Amino acid sequence: MKQDRNAPTLLQRKGVQSLVASLLCIVIGLLIGFVVLLVINPTGAWVGIKTIVENFLYYPSGAARMKYLGSTLVKTAPLLMCSLSILFAYKVGLFNIGAAGQYVIGAGASLYFALGLGMPWYVCLLAAMAAGALLGGISGALKAYCNVNEVISCIMLNWISLYAVNMVLSTVKEVASPYTLTLSSTNPGAILPSLGLGKLFSNNQYVTIAIPLVVVMAILVWVVLEKTKFGYELKATGFNKYAARYCGMKEKRNIILTMVIAGGLAGMGAALFFLTGFEQWQCTQSSVPGMGFNGIAAAFLGGLNPIGAIFSSYFIQHITNGGAYLDKTMYSAQISDLISSLIIYLCGFVLFFKHFMDMRTAKKQERESVAAKAAEAAKAAEEVKTEEVSDDGKGGDQ
Amino acid sequence: MLLLIQYTLIFASVLMLVALGGCFSEHSGVINIGLEGIMVMGALGGALMMKFLPAGTSAPVMLLLVVLAAMALGLIYSLLLAVAAVNFKADQTLVGTAMNLLGTAAATVFVKAMNTAENASNVSSTIQYIDAKKAFLVNIGGFEFNWFMVLALAALVLAYVTLYKTRFGLRLCACGEHPQAADSVGINVYKMRYAGVLISGVLGGLGGVVYITAGVSEWKFENGVAGFGFLALAVMIFGQWKPTRIALAALVFGLFRALGNVYTGFDFLKALNLPSGVYNMLPYIISLVILAFTSKKSRAPKAEGVPYDKGQR
Numbered sequence: 001m002k003q004d005r006n007a008p009t010l011l012q013r014k015g016v017q018s019l020v021a022s023l024l025c026i027v028i029g030l031l032i033g034f035v036v037l038l039v040i041n042p043t044g045a046w047v048g049i050k051t052i053v054e055n056f057l058y059y060p061s062g063a064a065r066m067k068y069l070g071s072t073l074v075k076t077a078p079l080l081m082c083s084l085s086i087l088f089a090y091k092v093g094l095f096n097i098g099a100a101g102q103y104v105i106g107a108g109a110s111l112y113f114a115l116g117l118g119m120p121w122y123v124c125l126l127a128a129m130a131a132g133a134l135l136g137g138i139s140g141a142l143k144a145y146c147n148v149n150e151v152i153s154c155i156m157l158n159w160i161s162l163y164a165v166n167m168v169l170s171t172v173k174e175v176a177s178p179y180t181l182t183l184s185s186t187n188p189g190a191i192l193p194s195l196g197l198g199k200l201f202s203n204n205q206y207v208t209i210a211i212p213l214v215v216v217m218a219i220l221v222w223v224v225l226e227k228t229k230f231g232y233e234l235k236a237t238g239f240n241k242y243a244a245r246y247c248g249m250k251e252k253r254n255i256i257l258t259m260v261i262a263g264g265l266a267g268m269g270a271a272l273f274f275l276t277g278f279e280q281w282q283c284t285q286s287s288v289p290g291m292g293f294n295g296i297a298a299a300f301l302g303g304l305n306p307i308g309a310i311f312s313s314y315f316i317q318h319i320t321n322g323g324a325y326l327d328k329t330m331y332s333a334q335i336s337d338l339i340s341s342l343i344i345y346l347c348g349f350v351l352f353f354k355h356f357m358d359m360r361t362a363k364k365q366e367r368e369s370v371a372a373k374a375a376e377a378a379k380a381a382e383e384v385k386t387e388e389v390s391d392d393g394k395g396g397d398q
Numbered sequence: 399m400l401l402l403i404q405y406t407l408i409f410a411s412v413l414m415l416v417a418l419g420g421c422f423s424e425h426s427g428v429i430n431i432g433l434e435g436i437m438v439m440g441a442l443g444g445a446l447m448m449k450f451l452p453a454g455t456s457a458p459v460m461l462l463l464v465v466l467a468a469m470a471l472g473l474i475y476s477l478l479l480a481v482a483a484v485n486f487k488a489d490q491t492l493v494g495t496a497m498n499l500l501g502t503a504a505a506t507v508f509v510k511a512m513n514t515a516e517n518a519s520n521v522s523s524t525i526q527y528i529d530a531k532k533a534f535l536v537n538i539g540g541f542e543f544n545w546f547m548v549l550a551l552a553a554l555v556l557a558y559v560t561l562y563k564t565r566f567g568l569r570l571c572a573c574g575e576h577p578q579a580a581d582s583v584g585i586n587v588y589k590m591r592y593a594g595v596l597i598s599g600v601l602g603g604l605g606g607v608v609y610i611t612a613g614v615s616e617w618k619f620e621n622g623v624a625g626f627g628f629l630a631l632a633v634m635i636f637g638q639w640k641p642t643r644i645a646l647a648a649l650v651f652g653l654f655r656a657l658g659n660v661y662t663g664f665d666f667l668k669a670l671n672l673p674s675g676v677y678n679m680l681p682y683i684i685s686l687v688i689l690a691f692t693s694k695k696s697r698a699p700k701a702e703g704v705p706y707d708k709g710q711r
């Protein structure tokens with residue numbers, strides 16, 4: 001029974017390794033979260049971590065569960081878009097921490113076009129994409145032409161866009177509150193169409209075409225990155241921009257284009273969330289919304305694969321929503337943020353996990369091959385011996 | 399005007415401390431994006447010390463203990479980066495980002511838990527230190543002199559001497575420029591990188607507590623430190639990784655940051671009638687513009703961000 005030694009074992013397959021590493025991150029993250037709960041208040045810790053992991057299953061009735069599953073999905077859509085934005089840029093060697101700002105400016109553009117200018121939803125969606133793409137493009141151009149590290153420029157733009165959007169949206173806010181006007185009362189035409197999807201989720205009016213649309217976008221990103229010449233060029237630029245230049249690729253154009261696309265994705269995510277009317281923008285916000293940063297967690301947890309990102313985004317949103325159900329007299333909802341940031345931190349070790357798995361299997365194989373060789377050698381020696389024995393024509397004690 | 403100088407100096411002190419921290423880390427070859435999170439942790443350490451020291455503590459003791467608490471927490475927190483970046487060769491940008499998120503989340507969870515434990519109806523993430531803060535201030539004719547300004551200046555001198563005049567500093571820089579060469583002459587690159595990151599933790603933590611005591615007497619930890627750690631990174635880049643230039647850059651950035659606090663005191667600025675958001679944006683816009691012009695001839699340590707692998711050639 002001969003086995004091909006070069007065939008990868010289960011643990012050596014890249015996909016399996018990514019999955020195992022991600023699961024490891026999740027388990028360790030949740031474990032540390034559990035310890036934190038234990039330290040804060042030992043009596044409620046088990047119930048607490050269960051609440052976070054259960055999220056909408058917290059409700060006993062099936063209809064309510066479906067409804068809140070719908071709400072979780074509504075918030076997963078923008079998160080997935082942000083994580084697509086980040087992983088797209090990362091594949092090209094750029095760390096798009098600016099997804100947060102591109103998301104903010106997307107929200108600002110879509111809401112201003114909806115509330116201030118009374119545009120229909122598709123115009124608002126395009127405006128958000130354009131705004132995000134513009135912001136991403138600025139970072140890309142600064143990187144390509146002025147050698148400004150994209151992380152720093154993105155962070156500066158995050159804060160600039162937050163204050164700018166606060167100022168712009170203050171013109172369309174409710175008089176008595178810091179929140180923007182509701183879409184349903186001002187411009188119902190700007191609400192994304194539901195196409196009856198809401199009915200599937202116990203009449204959750206916020207479930208719209210956004211959810212199937214983001215899945216399509218994820219597949220599209222995968223196709224562009226893996227199956228097109230354009231995606232190949234972008235990845236080549238990310239790998240070594242000098243090599244890409246010598247091959248005749250326009251590396252500056254590729255860097256800018258990457259950031260434009262990444263920005264567009266994040267901006268679109270914001271529109272797909274705020275145009276459902278699920279939340280209003282708070283014009284006094286003093287910190288950049290965490291959606292873009294959670295996108296980093298989702299992107300890395302999904303093994304930097306667009307399809308993986310679908311599942312990891314859902315998971316991150318699932319535990320973030322679950323945090324909201326925690327008993328507020330004991331724990332704060334930020335425990336979920338704590339867990340997801342721990343997961344991002346642990347994602348830094350993924351390379352090590354994979355290396356470790358490779359080492360394990362390599363060692364095992366080496367041991368096996370050594371054992372096999374030893375067995376063969378022993379067998380050969382035995383054969384020689386038997387031959388010798390038969391040559392002598394004497395009986396042996398075999 | 400006096401107020402503007404006062405705020406400029408204190409914000410410049412914060413930026414200088416944190417940027418010098420980043421400078422040490424980057425000279426050793428590790429990018430420290432996590433300064434923001436380190437600042438939050440340092441701020442938390444200092445705030446807790448101010449909260450729990452008895453009211454009658456004398457000013458020098460208070461100052462010393464608060465500074466030590468902030469430094470200690472910053473140091474411990476920066477270990478997260480050191481372990482990941484040096485021992486496990488993790489992606490430094492990713493780990494730094496995680497540390498920023500983790501810093502704010504952990505501080506919020508901790509402060510909220512502490513507040514609710516004291517008083518069940520208090521679910522805020524705010525720590526007050528209005529009385530304790532007075533220990534750092536000396537009032538000189540309307541100008542609030544802050545001891546932290548002296549500390550920042552001392553840090554600057556110390557950083558300059560350490561980086562350029564001591565064996566340790568020169569070795570540190572060697573590890574950020576060409577770690578293989580440094581290793582070949584017997585310098586332990588891993589140890590040096592640990593040292594760089596931990597020094598940045600100490601300075602970042604100190605910067606954090608200076609920041610939350612500048613101008614306010616309570617801090618809401620949900621807000622983190624509002625991007626100041628990143629501003630400090632911009633200061634460091636603008637300062638071309640050199641302590642003296644970092645000090646100048648910190649003053650420029652501090653001035654623009656201070657304008658946001660005190661612009662209502664100037665008649666001609668008030669007459670412009672710009673929304674406050676514009677002043678909030680100003681430091682970030684300025685830093686972006688300055689970075690665009692200065693990054694072309696960047697003097698960044700050559701090996702920064704690249705995990706050191708002994709076996710690699």
